[in-house]
Amino acid sequence: MYRLRYFFAFALFSAAAAFMTGCDIPLGTPEERMFKAAKHDYERNMLKLLDKGINPDITDSAGWTPLMWAAAKDNVDTLKLLHLRGGDINHRNKKGETALHVAARWSRLDTIEYLLSIGARPEALDRLGWPPLMWAAMQGRTDVVIALSQGGARMNFKDTNGNTALMMAANRGRTETVKAMLELGVNPLLTNKAGQTAADVARQSKYTELAGLIEQTIKKAPPRKTTGK
Template identity: 70%
Template structure:
């Protein structure tokens, strides 16, 4: 039998295996739990939990099944894991919670769900940043809104005195800057270097964004630089 035929036979066998409702066939029970969480295999997750596999096991990076489900926006599997004892506030080796991960990966539905289940919006990672700082820096505007609606501090200051508005301004995240301003941040605040968000935007070569922060109409003669993605 050729390699192609072997591959076809294997695929049909694997499909039949899953259709029969059997467990994920490869790896240890713990490895299968991570695969199920990543791929939103709710049925397999339930079976592994019934077999006694903890929802709080960790991989080499300190990630739990809860974190992987959050990263992949697998809300149904995430709900199951939490209902069966999964912990929201466990940290990976970067100090991130599931909410940090969902915010960084722009998983809006998961962010809202985690907040509804009591996830701490002010939890700090190893950089002493809450999810709001990451969402602002990366231009995750909808996530910024959801975090703020969930009680996150829009005026948070890190060890250098930088705020979410400053992080968004430094990266040229115009939509996020506008949303933070709409939410009521104080654009006049300065960091420990004495810089305001507008000054940071100008230094980063976003002069029109600086004008927006200062409440002025952006000058049409100024060069406009696109925000980083």
């Protein structure tokens, strides 16, 4: 009985140690192990799997690659390894999202900065017709918005309804994000297909103070064109 208890205790300890240290993952197919390595930042395991010839751009049922999962989890070291081994940083899943979309939605700043530094496209559109900037602005991820701006994102981009990222932030009452975008020079005079400016959108969503802030910025700034990217 004592030996049996000892055996189970040792087995549990070994399993816990494997999980904590990221040693070899014994269960599942090589492809399943690759996804697990991407999600948990098991860089050493990922290297072994890649050395065995596993395709870095294999996809799961939703069209996600291991690189996209590494981006979602902010596992930059594993993401770097996948990229160096040929992983496509601009691959799209079934929703049309790239790794940059995923990182923006999950507010993974380190990942975003790395992806932009190696050529990820900030203008890529998902199936909703949105670039990563729209998601970041809507969610009030101010640091991500700034990083995308520095990485070449089109700050006055309009979606199919004519809405801009500034309007998305205004609609959700993201005051700090709106302030940052205005400081970055985003045009507050642009209108959507309903003829609304960002201030109009904020007021419609009951964010009266935010609408006033946008209008004060317009009064202080020199005249702008109401069109453009």
